[in-house]
Amino acid sequence: MVHEFHIPVMGLAYTIDSPVKVARFGISSVISIIEDRLIEMMRKHYYTERNEPYEPISSKEEDYRARRITDYLNLVNRIVQEQVEKLRTAAFEKGSEIVKYFEMLPDNSNVKLLYNQFNAATRTEARAALEAKLRSLITPGAIDVNIMTKTDKNNYGADGQPIEDGSDAVAALRGYANSDLVGSSIVFSAGMNPRLYSYLEKCRQFDADANGVMQKKVIVKVSDYRSALIQGKFLAKKGIWVSEFRIESGLNCGGHAFATDGILMGPILEDFRTGKAELTAALFQLYADALGKRGAHVPGEPPPMLVTAQGGIGSHDEHQMLREYYQLSTTGWGTPFLLVPEATTVDADTLGHLARAKSDDVALSHSSPMGVRFHYLKGLSGEAERLRRFEEGKPGSPCTEKHLSFNTEFTERPICTASIQYQRLKIDQLQKAQLPENEYQAQLKLVLDKECLCTGLSNSAAALYNTTLVKNQSAITICPGPNIAFFNREASLQEMCDHIYGRGDLLSGTERPHMFINELRLYIAYLAEQLQQCTGDKMMKQLEVFRENLGKGIAYYRQLHEAGIIPDARFGQLLHESESQIEALKDVACVTTQ
Structure with missing residues (x-):
């Protein structure tokens, strides 16, 4: 993995061609593949821009959704591969893309250290050897895709009957599976869709090869550990391995927000930090059994399972905390990248x-x-x-x-x-x-x-x-997360990478609380809104659980702060203020249930 962050899917259009913009620099991003008319529009745009023949795929043609998606992904992949080959042969001179590639890398990466050695070398032979090595190490970011699992409308044939395996999400999955992308993943978000997951079971493109390598992998976006366990088991029983669980904040995110029962992001991340080994073992047993039943090769040990997170991340310190304390493979930076024209389509x-x-x-x-x-x-x-x-x-x-x-x-x-x-x-x-x-x-x-x-x-x-x-x-x-309020200007791709890695600060002069405080405030506001709308004892009991979970989250955060994991000087005071706000809402609860 070249970078320590990824660009998540945003809306339908905002990352529709992000790989064309950033993959050659080693940055992974996610394309939404549910809106096939948009994909057809992008096919036309890029074929025309490249002076290549554009052949429309009409909505009257059989399996047109899947075919549009397959061809677009193949086109994007071809563009990226061409970009990478061009970058590999570029001159090491100021402003060139090959220099930009290495300068944007995290400072602690082995490749960046090698690049620094190259810059410091004075002997011609040493520089030439290092230069050749650097060129060989250039690796593109992944071209990943997203399906929001609930967007799975049935489509109907001329006879008025639903088309078999022709629903929106299933057709999109088929389009991705048939593409020539390798080292790529499909991200499933918004919960479990048994029909979609059952079709996935038929797709041999997600199987590991003889060397145990999966060229197409599955990422599941989850709100908590329980969701990961349920969905992971469901897929493992079908012989599908989840290569990554992507945790997203319930409320401090862009687009659709799935509020948890007051369980905050920190405690959720803690569940994964302490329970990842147990989760891996539980899923691997089911996965191995499923492979054995169908006569497939059973690996001797679990394939890699990554844990990543996104939603409201805004500073280098937060990025480092998530990577180091919670042991995340990458962090997802969505909303801030909406202000980076080199990365997103806005x-x-x-x-x-x-x-x-x-x-x-x-x-x-x-x-x-x-x-x-x-x-x-x-x-x-x-x-x-x-x-x-x-x-x-x-x-x-x-x-x-x-x-x-x-x-x-x-x-x-x-x-x-x-x-x-x-x-x-x-x-x-x-x-x-x-x-x-x-x-x-x-x-x-x-x-x-x-x-x-x-x-x-x-x-x-x-x-x-x-x-x-x-x-x-x-x-x-457009659907930014609340984090957009703290980013107030357009930024270059280099500037955003520097911000993430602590080499620059796009928030200089901006008062921004820690991401955990920002999420906590959103949950308190949500609780207040729900209390105002409370309709009876059942809802009140649910909101009491919500309130209790917020209290547990605050206690957990206080422990992190006291242990120095979150050294922010204002963090403790802001926790105390939030606690007072939650306490004040008890009076609202009494009024609404009378």
Whole structure:
């Protein structure tokens, strides 16, 4: 592994071609492969840019989703391989890409140390030998892909019946499996999908070769240790090894937020730190049994299992703590990279909004049609378009992509809650229900808050590359985490690497609490919101567990602080303030249950 960090998937478009931008520098990044129209648009863009023949893959063709994905991934892979070969032959001179490659590496890496030796060498023969060695050590970052497992809408044939193995997520998985990517991983996020995982069992591309090497690997994004154990066992029983568990903060993240029961990131990381060996052993036994049953080679020891984390990381000290104390293989830096045009695909207007964003500009909204809370940046054209439609008496969005069509409240075939069709039907139902005015307005707001994410999270690429994804739909939505409030300017790729590795500081002059404090504050705000909405004893009991877990998390953090693992001078005081805020919320709880 060349770098100590990776760039996670962001939205649909924001990392759609990040490997083309950063892989040649050894940086791994993740492409979302669920929106195939966006992928087709990117195929056209890159084939045209390279003056190569572009042959459209029509949505009327058989298995078009999988074929679009396969071809795009092959194209990206080919571009990266060409870039790497060009970089390997570049001159070692100031400003060249080969110099940039080595200068961005972490200072403690063996390759960086060798590079420093090369720079210090004065004898011609020694320099030539070191130069040849350095060129041979250049390794590209991984081209990984992401499927949000819940985005698995059925697709139907001409006979009106669901297409076998033709659902969105299954077809996307097939597209990746059939690609020529090697040393790559597929990231499954948002929980377990038995249908998708059962199809994965059929994909021999994820098997280890005779030397025990997996050319295509599985990463599972999880919120806690229990989720890793459940999903890991499910896959191991099918002969699929999880090569990495990628932990993400429940609330201090971009996009969809899956709040835990008040269990904070630190205690979750501690579970993995102390329980990784046990987890590995438990999964390996099931994995070996499954391989044996199908007559496959059973390795003598477990394949590597990495643990990584992402969500709200913002400083070199935090990066080091996660790497050293929690023994993470890499850390995920998402939101800050939205301000790095060399790494992500963000149009100029949206980039400006991101740079100016303050904490109040990022909302933990109800905007997602999936019914999951969703962080997004206020003030963009997606929000303006949604409000304009309502004011004109035309609420909802045209549903061209249908990837989030899951609601069957009014229709036999699922539709999207952000669609014109659903919102008209739902508003009509609310108007006929004769609800009290305050309840009607609250219910109406939940309906109208839903925003089209399929195009909204894709259109930034269309704007940046001066093309069109869907005719007459150009509104943009972006989903940074709350961490964006602390990063206030565009940065170069070199500057961001220097920031991560402690050679520079993009937050100089900015007062930013520790990532654990930022997450804790988000959880306290979430608890306060839920208490205001408490509807009975059952919910109150759940919130009491939530509150207790926050208290346990604070006690755990206090131990870390006292042990010097988090030396931040303000950390203890901020923990005390948070404790006081949680204590004050007990009065709110009493009021809401009367």
